[in-house]
Amino acid sequence: MTRAFTHVPVLEAEVLAAFRSVAPGVIIDATLGGAGHASALLAMRDDVAILGIDRDPIARQAATERLTPFGDRARVVAGTFSNLSAFVLNESEWIAGREIVGVFADLGVSSPQLDDEARGFSFRADAPLDMRMDSTSGITAAEYIASVELDELRTLLREHGEDKFAHAIAKSILARQPQTTSELVTAVEVVVPMAARRRGNVATRAFQALRVAINEEVRELDEVLSGAVQVLAVGGVLAVISYHSGEDRATKEFLKLQATGGCTCPVILGCVCGAVATMTVRKGGAIVASEDELARNPRARSARMRIGVKVAS
Numbered sequence: 001m002t003r004a005f006t007h008v009p010v011l012e013a014e015v016l017a018a019f020r021s022v023a024p025g026v027i028i029d030a031t032l033g034g035a036g037h038a039s040a041l042l043a044m045r046d047d048v049a050i051l052g053i054d055r056d057p058i059a060r061q062a063a064t065e066r067l068t069p070f071g072d073r074a075r076v077v078a079g080t081f082s083n084l085s086a087f088v089l090n091e092s093e094w095i096a097g098r099e100i101v102g103v104f105a106d107l108g109v110s111s112p113q114l115d116d117e118a119r120g121f122s123f124r125a126d127a128p129l130d131m132r133m134d135s136t137s138g139i140t141a142a143e144y145i146a147s148v149e150l151d152e153l154r155t156l157l158r159e160h161g162e163d164k165f166a167h168a169i170a171k172s173i174l175a176r177q178p179q180t181t182s183e184l185v186t187a188v189e190v191v192v193p194m195a196a197r198r199r200g201n202v203a204t205r206a207f208q209a210l211r212v213a214i215n216e217e218v219r220e221l222d223e224v225l226s227g228a229v230q231v232l233a234v235g236g237v238l239a240v241i242s243y244h245s246g247e248d249r250a251t252k253e254f255l256k257l258q259a260t261g262g263c264t265c266p267v268i269l270g271c272v273c274g275a276v277a278t279m280t281v282r283k284g285g286a287i288v289a290s291e292d293e294l295a296r297n298p299r300a301r302s303a304r305m306r307i308g309v310k311v312a313s
């Protein structure tokens, strides 16, 4: 029996507002998931089409069903979003000369990916330690642990907030070689003293760090950001929702670089280096969920959306 794909889109009203005034054309939803945002965008604007990308075959199947009522205005494609230009090239017949007026990325995993015990993303249920968003390719988290060096694992854990215990956790994981989610939890628990544990599960950060490594999320984000600037038409909107500080920092720094063109000339001199800004940042800070949304959807708590508008090629 196939389980229902239930994912409540985060910051939906804010995403719709971000794309409300784009020119007619194609919006790329780089993280289609169950097509919650995509279907809302298509319902809001009958002069836009959506090219939806997802690496997860289960998500693509759910999205295809949900987008059926929109007919040829929605196109679902398989793959990772790191090479947006290739998707645009491959789909040029469907795009048919229309401009790319938006790129949207709602990063991380969907609720069904987290909730399906068999996929090994969560400590809430015991399951094989897999964590691949696309379970048809790449190596599992258990296989990664079997081949990773201590230094690399320690650095990964540090980058995900395990400053003090990164070394001990990395050593424990390598010594125990966990094959299941509960074995991973134990490998973390045995080296983090009760008094030092933070709110939530003691292994939360280790799970997140491994998931990011297995799915190459840092490289994927870097590449989708630069790909977006290449494929967007002038006036097109880039909106990115992040769920942890590393992703949000990378997005913020990327937008800042596009907005300055890399210029570091002293303000009093004005720009003398000839740098050209390719984007403007639509709002100073990140957009976060309202109290009302948080009451309905606690998973929106860590969401932060940043928006840029392309101003030059």
Ligand SMILES: C[S@@+](CC[C@H](N)C(=O)[O-])C[C@H]1O[C@@H](n2cnc3c(N)ncnc32)[C@H](O)[C@@H]1O
Pocket (backbone or CB within 6 Å): 007, 008, 009, 010, 030, 031, 032, 033, 034, 035, 036, 037, 038, 053, 054, 055, 056, 059, 079, 080, 081, 082, 106, 107, 108, 109, 110, 111, 133, 220
């Ligand atoms: C948070 S969910 C998106 C939910 C979607 N906005 C909705 O309303 O249903 C993120 C989705 O992006 C996909 N994804 C994450 N990283 C990806 C990548 N690098 N390339 C393609 N898809 C990716 C995941 O498989 C997941 O389905």
